[in-house]
Amino acid sequence: xxxxxxxxxxxxxxxxxxxxxxxAIACFKRAxxxxxxxxxxxxxxxxxxxxxxxxxxxxxxxEHAFRLNPQHEELTESLAxxxxxxxxxxxxxxxxxxxxxxxxxxxxxxxxxxxxQFNLGDYKEAAYFFESAVMLNPMYYDxxxxxxxxxxxxxxxxxxxECEKKLRQIKRNEI
Numbered sequence: 001x002x003x004x005x006x007x008x009x010x011x012x013x014x015x016x017x018x019x020x021x022x023x024a025i026a027c028f029k030r031a032x033x034x035x036x037x038x039x040x041x042x043x044x045x046x047x048x049x050x051x052x053x054x055x056x057x058x059x060x061x062x063e064h065a066f067r068l069n070p071q072h073e074e075l076t077e078s079l080a081x082x083x084x085x086x087x088x089x090x091x092x093x094x095x096x097x098x099x100x101x102x103x104x105x106x107x108x109x110x111x112x113x114x115x116x117q118f119n120l121g122d123y124k125e126a127a128y129f130f131e132s133a134v135m136l137n138p139m140y141y142d143x144x145x146x147x148x149x150x151x152x153x154x155x156x157x158x159x160x161x162e163c164e165k166k167l168r169q170i171k172r173n174e175i
Contacts, residue, residue: 005035009044016044021052039068043075046082055086073102073109080112084119092116107136111143118146123153134166141170 008031015024028045035041042065049058062079069075076099083092093116099109114129127150133143148163 003030003034005031005038005041008034009041012048013044016048016051021048024048025052037068039065039072039075042068043072043078047078050082050085055082058082059086071102073099073106076102077106077108077112080109080116084112084115089116089120105136107133107140107143110136111140111146114143114146114150118150118153123150126150127154138166139170139173141167144170 008027012024012027012031015021015027025045025048028041028048031041032038032045042061046058046062046065049055049061059079059082062075062082066072066075066079076095080092080095080099083089083095093113096109096113096116099106100113103109110129110133114126114133117123117126117129127147130143130147130150133140134147137143144163144166148160148167151157151159151163
């Protein structure tokens, strides 16, 4: 029976979920030999490398996936987030800017931009990004949470209180 990339991908995802990274990576690599141009296989392999702490391999593999599908928003966001994890903030901001150019109404890109600016200590710029994310999606918990912390850094007590109210409202709506 011939192996197909979809079956191998599903098997690898399950192995990775169980923390069996070596086996998952081997399975993804087999799938890629079957279907080399499938960006999703490369992307899932990159996520597995990331999850097992191989950040440089994750970045290299994710960039390959991006070259196969440069319009994929989740992949672009993952690249920015991975660069943040690696303290490569200039690269992270480039990926974030690419994502905003792809879809300026995607609040995730604005939130990620805020995380970058927060990490760089530019709290005013971080607030701008987080506020943009919250305007696009007022119920986006992470963005409101991050905005609250940014307002706290800026000494904006009223902003902190408003964010606290919003966070409680979001939690109530989840129940």
